[in-house]
Amino acid sequence: MKKVVALGLSSVLALSLAACSGDGEKASGTKKGGDVELTFWAFGATGYEELAKEYEKENPNVKIKMRSAETAEHHDALFTALSAGSGAPDIAMLEIDQIDRFKAAQDRFENLYDLGAKDVQDQYLDWKWKGGENEKGDFLIGLPTDIGPKALYYRTDLFEAAGLPTDPAEVSSLIDSPEAFEKAGVQLKEKTGKPFVDSIEMAYRAYLDAAQETYLNPEGELLLDKDGNSVKKAYDYAVKLNELGIVGKYDMWTPEWANAVNKGEFAAELGAGWLKGWMEGNATDAVGKWRVATLPTEFAANWGGSYISIPAETEHAKEAYEFVEWLVSPDNQLKSFQSKGLFPSAPAVYDMEEFKSNEDEFFGGQKTAPVFAEAAQDISGAVYKGEKYFPVHQEVLNALKNVQNKKADPEKEWKAAIKRAKDLIKK
Structure with a gap:
C-alpha cells in the first residue's frame, strides 16, 4: 500500500494526455473466431485472476488476459499508453489517490454511464460512487471496488x-x-x-x-x-x-x-x-x-481503495463493462474480501453472514469486519x-x-x- 509515485513522469504524461486528440489506434481487445479477448491491467494482490477464470467458465466466448504490476509502475504505464493513443488495455484499475489525474483526461475513457452504470449505482456507498464521477457528475470513469x-x-x-x-x-x-x-x-x-x-x-x-x-x-x-x-x-x-x-x-x-x-x-x-x-x-x-x-x-x-475503468481505445466496451459490473458485484466483493482482504464498497455485503461472522484469530477472535463496516458508513463524502x-x-x-x-x-x-x-x- 505504500505509494511511490514517479511524479515528474506523471506530470509530463498528464500534460500529454490533456493535449491528445483523435481516437488513436484501437489496439486493445482482439476478436478471434467469435471469441473476445479483454486485456485487464491491475495492481497489487487483488485475486482478480481467480475471478476472471470463473467469469470465463460462465462466458466461454470471453477470454481475459490479466497483467499486474506495482502501483506506481501500473499507473505510469497506463499514462504512457493513453498519451500515445495506443496500447492501453480494455480494462484498467485506478487507485483512489491517482484517479483525479486521470479524470483530467476523461476523453481517454469510456463514460460508464453510457454503458449502463446507473442501473447499479444504488448498490454502492454514495461517497465511493461519487469519487468515480467528474465534477459535473455526468461522467463516470470507474466502478467502485475496495475501500479503506x-x-x-x-x-x-x-x-x-x-x-x-x-x-x-x-x-x-x-x-x-x-x-x-x-x-x-x-x-x-x-x-x-x-x-x-x-x-x-x-x-x-x-x-x-x-x-x-x-x-x-x-x-x-x-x-x-x-x-x-x-x-x-x-x-x-x-x-x-x-x-x-x-x-x-x-x-x-x-x-x-x-x-x-x-x-x-x-x-x-x-x-x-x-x-x-x-x-x-x-x-x-x-x-x-x-x-x-x-x-x-x-x-x-x-484511506485507499480503487476503481475499475474502461479506456476508450477498446473495441469491446460492452463486453468489458459486463465483466467489470460482474467483477465488482456484491457477491464477488465478498469473495475478494475473503480471499485477499479487499474491503467491500457494496453495503449489501455488510449484512451477509459470511462477512459478519468472520472471526480474526490475530485479533483474539474479534469479528473485526463489522467495525470497519460501521466506519465506512460514517464517512461523509468523497x-x-x-x-x-x-x-x-x-x-x-x-x-x-x-x-x-x-x-x-x-x-x-x-x-x-x-x-x-x-x-x-x-x-
Missing part, C-alpha cells in the same frame, strides 16, 4: 497497563472525540512510557483523511493559506499531540515500524481495513494482542485530491518532521511549507 475505512488498532496489553479498557466497545465509547483521544494518549504515556500514536504522519492524518477539501480545489488553486483550511487544523492537531509527548517516531512500512508493531513499542494505529491483512501476515509475535475499535466521528475517513496532491502532501510532512525532530517552530515551518507548495503549483 479507518479504525483504531490498539494493543490490549498496553491499554491494560495504562488502566484503559480493552474491550472494543468500551474503547469506542471512551475514545469518542479528539479530546478523549488526547487524554487516553497522555494516560498511556504516563503509565507505560510508550508513545500512543506511532508517528507524526499518522497523528496528522487523523483529521486530514477526514477532510472534504485538502490541498487543492478542482480549479488547481492551493488552499493552504485560506482561512479555516482543514489542513491547518490537521497540522495543528499533530503538533499538539507531539507537544504532549504521545507521538512516536515509527514511520509506517519501515523495518523499525514493523518491529514496533510486533513488540508493542507504541499503543495505537489509525489504520485502514487493509492494514489488518498486513498485520496477520507479518506481525507474528503480536497474535492476540491487537484489537480494533471505531474512531471518533471527527476522524471517520477512507475527497478531492488533484494532480499534485502527493508533492504538496510531502512538503507539509517535511514541516512536521522538522517540528518533531529538529524542535523547529511550528508556525515558521507551516509558512515555509506553503511557500514550497506554491512553487510546486507554478511548475
Whole structure:
C-alpha cells in the first residue's frame, strides 16, 4: 500500500494526455473466431485472476488476459499508453489517490454511464460512487471496488497497563472525540512510557483523511493559506499531540515500524481495513494482542481503495463493462474480501453472514469486519485530491518532521511549507 509515485513522469504524461486528440489506434481487445479477448491491467494482490477464470467458465466466448504490476509502475504505464493513443488495455484499475489525474483526461475513457452504470449505482456507498464521477457528475470513469475505512488498532496489553479498557466497545465509547483521544494518549504515556500514536504522519492524518477539501480545489488553486483550511487544523492537531509527548517516531512500512508493531513499542494505529491483512501476515509475535475499535466521528475517513475503468481505445466496451459490473458485484466483493482482504464498497455485503461472522484469530477472535463496516458508513463524502496532491502532501510532512525532530517552530515551518507548495503549483 505504500505509494511511490514517479511524479515528474506523471506530470509530463498528464500534460500529454490533456493535449491528445483523435481516437488513436484501437489496439486493445482482439476478436478471434467469435471469441473476445479483454486485456485487464491491475495492481497489487487483488485475486482478480481467480475471478476472471470463473467469469470465463460462465462466458466461454470471453477470454481475459490479466497483467499486474506495482502501483506506481501500473499507473505510469497506463499514462504512457493513453498519451500515445495506443496500447492501453480494455480494462484498467485506478487507485483512489491517482484517479483525479486521470479524470483530467476523461476523453481517454469510456463514460460508464453510457454503458449502463446507473442501473447499479444504488448498490454502492454514495461517497465511493461519487469519487468515480467528474465534477459535473455526468461522467463516470470507474466502478467502485475496495475501500479503506479507518479504525483504531490498539494493543490490549498496553491499554491494560495504562488502566484503559480493552474491550472494543468500551474503547469506542471512551475514545469518542479528539479530546478523549488526547487524554487516553497522555494516560498511556504516563503509565507505560510508550508513545500512543506511532508517528507524526499518522497523528496528522487523523483529521486530514477526514477532510472534504485538502490541498487543492478542482480549479488547481492551493488552499493552504485560506482561512479555516482543514489542513491547518490537521497540522495543528499533530503538533499538539507531539507537544504532549504521545507521538512516536515509527514511520509506517519501515523495518523499525514493523518491529514496533510486533513488540508493542507504541499503543495505537489509525489504520485502514487493509492494514489488518498486513498485520496477520507479518506481525507474528503480536497474535492476540491487537484489537480494533471505531474512531471518533471527527476522524471517520477512507484511506485507499480503487476503481475499475474502461479506456476508450477498446473495441469491446460492452463486453468489458459486463465483466467489470460482474467483477465488482456484491457477491464477488465478498469473495475478494475473503480471499485477499479487499474491503467491500457494496453495503449489501455488510449484512451477509459470511462477512459478519468472520472471526480474526490475530485479533483474539474479534469479528473485526463489522467495525470497519460501521466506519465506512460514517464517512461523509468523497475527497478531492488533484494532480499534485502527493508533492504538496510531502512538503507539509517535511514541516512536521522538522517540528518533531529538529524542535523547529511550528508556525515558521507551516509558512515555509506553503511557500514550497506554491512553487510546486507554478511548475
